[in-house]
Amino acid sequence: MADQKHSSKSIMYMTIAVAVLLMVVIVPFTIKGSAPSMAGSADDAEVRIQPVAKFELKLAGAADAAASAGPKDGPTVYASVCGACHESGAAGAPKKGDKAAWAPRIATGNNALYQSAIAGKGAMPPKGGAANLSDDEVKAAVDYLVGKSK
Numbered sequence: 001m002a003d004q005k006h007s008s009k010s011i012m013y014m015t016i017a018v019a020v021l022l023m024v025v026i027v028p029f030t031i032k033g034s035a036p037s038m039a040g041s042a043d044d045a046e047v048r049i050q051p052v053a054k055f056e057l058k059l060a061g062a063a064d065a066a067a068s069a070g071p072k073d074g075p076t077v078y079a080s081v082c083g084a085c086h087e088s089g090a091a092g093a094p095k096k097g098d099k100a101a102w103a104p105r106i107a108t109g110n111n112a113l114y115q116s117a118i119a120g121k122g123a124m125p126p127k128g129g130a131a132n133l134s135d136d137e138v139k140a141a142v143d144y145l146v147g148k149s150k
């Protein structure tokens, strides 16, 4: 028994030793791979910040695109704003796809639903809290949400 205990312990130590060894061998390679050059030339800093600078440019580009892309469609608005509550049912929101919860609301008609989403209702703030959305964007999101819940 004591022997067995001993051997399972040494297997554990062996495993740890192998893991440490692997890390020591592999980590320097991955670091080398991600840093383009370690030599001390003047261009070095430039090369090293390149990935970050590119990323920031990309972000700025994305923001521009978002600002100039015109109205967002229903699924986009839903995913970025409404889903926070309607995906999980947070704050008592009727969940997307929960037909039983939506049927009585749908029965009130599209205009009533648009109105609720635009002006707010109960725990739902106006436009789901995204005041920058246009009425049409909110309506498109309602159409999408309701369409998935019929």
Ligand code: HEC
Binding pocket: 077, 078, 081, 082, 083, 084, 085, 086, 090, 091, 092, 093, 094, 105, 108, 112, 113, 114, 116, 117, 121, 122, 123, 124, 125, 127, 128, 129, 138, 141, 142, 145
């Ligand atoms: C902060 C959570 C929250 C967000 C974000 C949210 N809702 Fe709601 N929503 C609710 C809750 C809670 C209700 C139920 C309100 C009630 O009946 O008292 C509701 C109800 C609704 C209804 C039914 C209204 C009615 O008259 O019965 C619609 C339609 C709706 N939401 C659409 C949207 C749309 C579209 C968005 C995104 C632009 C959105 N919601 C974002 C919480 C939210």
